[in-house]
């Protein structure tokens with residue numbers, strides 16, 4: 335059967351990396367990340383003709399990640415991803431694009447005796463900071479930053495009513511419900527021409543991440559939410575305003591349902607509506623609401 339290789343990329347995934355920074359004041363900073371690099375280019379012969387001449391082994395990519403982390407800052411992760419991606423383009427003429435994905439795991443500094451401890455940290459949640467960078471020959475570096483796994487819940491201050499009703503509809507309208515989601519947010523930066531340009535903007539990456547996190551949490555808490563849809567839009571609008579070099583914001587929010595339980599069968603216990611106190615958290619199915627928010631002069635519009 336005639337066939338062709340329509341696309342191919344390869345690399346090393348789940349490369350775990352830890353780097354310590356020993357400061358002159360005796361404090362230390364630590365970073366732990368999981369890195370994936372995938373390369374594209376003139377590599378098809380490996381698939382189609384068993385010719386590995388142009389294959390930079392995935393083990394070589396792993397070693398490159400370690401060496402690059404030793405020789406360069408790993409913070410902000412956007413800059414590290416850009417340096418790493420550009421390295422492949424600069425080093426191997428037959429590689430046309432390098433995809434670098436980074437997951438930064440949380441190590442929050444411990445408070446001991448009421449003071450930040452110089453070298454002890456704790457994992458304060460499954461939330462991660464993410465970066466996806468692509469260095470493409472002749473096209474510069476594109477970067478998407480994000481937040482993943484930030485689990486939040488509000489016990490009131492959320493509604494859902496006025497939605498379409500037809501013969502399939504069973505869901506009652508509600509003016510007071512539990513709202514819980516695991517935030518996945520991402521923001522796309524205007525394309526950078528070079529690693530130098532990324533370096534010049536390096537302050538904005540941490541600021542955007544802090545702003546996005548704060549905006550997400552504050553909006554979730556403060557708004558009397560009419561829907562996940564509206565809440566995520568308000569978040570995205572504010573992130574665009576806070577980060578001028580961000581072109582688009584994406585949210586993907588599961589709606590993690592908490593069902594009321596009718597306990598009236600037990601001695602007439604009242605546990606629904608205004609009397610609801612004990613709920614059944616659902617693992618599945620969940621709602622899933624997604625959107626991309628861009629500046630109003632951008633195209634295309636929804």
Ligand SMILES: O=c1[nH]c(=O)c2[nH]c(=O)[nH]c2[nH]1
Nearest residue numbers: 494505560561562563589621
């Ligand atoms: O915020 C919500 N958006 C929906 O689209 C939806 N659909 C649903 O059943 N519950 C909810 N909640």
